[in-house]
Amino acid sequence: MLRVVVLISGGGSNLRALLQRCDDPAFPAHVVAVGADREADGLVHADEFGVPTFLTLYPRYPDRDAWGTALLTAVRIWEPDLVVLSGFMRLLPAAVVDALAPRLINTHPAYLPEFPGAHAVRDALAAEATSTGASVIVVDHGVDTGPILARERVDVHPDDTEASLHDRIKQVERRLLADVLAGIAQGRIDPATAAAA
Structure with missing residues (x-):
């Protein structure tokens, strides 16, 4: 079973569709956590499907690299096989891309x-x-x-x-x-x- 972390910034309509697919026991992937860089409305979909969520709020960090380090730490807690950006509207720092790619898709x-x-x-x-x-x-x-x-x-x-x-x-x-x-x-x-x- 493919372990997936999804990162969002907005309403999460694509996230919801993915959670519905993952609800099918025959589907070979499972969303283990949903993260966001802001108080995203789409986190309610994760809550509805019983999927844990986390926030790495950009304004809380002194710069983009510090935020990226915190985001990467939060993602790695869930030991994902794949990270999906789904309406994630912030560019990831190079170090985060290097750490996750090619298992980082958009x-x-x-x-x-x-x-x-x-x-x-x-x-x-x-x-x-x-x-x-x-x-x-x-x-x-x-x-x-x-x-x-x-x-x-x-x-x-x-x-x-x-x-x-x-x-x-x-x-x-x-x-x-x-x-x-x-x-x-x-x-x-x-x-x-x-x-x-």
Whole structure:
């Protein structure tokens, strides 16, 4: 059984979907803890599913490296096989990435390497793209530049708003993330050998 720690910053809708999948005894991964860098609304989902939570509040530390050291200590308590960033909106210090990668993965609402960064859905609409997508990647030192574990196209509809497009992308993101976790647990996917974006 793959032991997973999930890190969030917001509402945790993708986290909730993952917790629902992990509730199936046949699913080969289990979320052992959920952490956040702020008082995230999504922590309620972990509470509902009986999953322990922890906070490593950024403002409590003198700098990003000190915060990263505390976060890494908090994560390692749970002895995870994999750490998933799910709507985690703070860049991890290099030392944290080095300590956890390649067993550190992230979802992204675009077909990488297209539209990296924090506003991928908005950027796709601004570019008048006819399609975008969802990706699951290994986290590296860049912004959404890590090796790609899975990605899938999502069509952009003429009447799409940022919210409507993001909702459709999230459905694909959730499925891809669950597929990747199952693949890693079953040995079909190796984050250490994935191709770079």
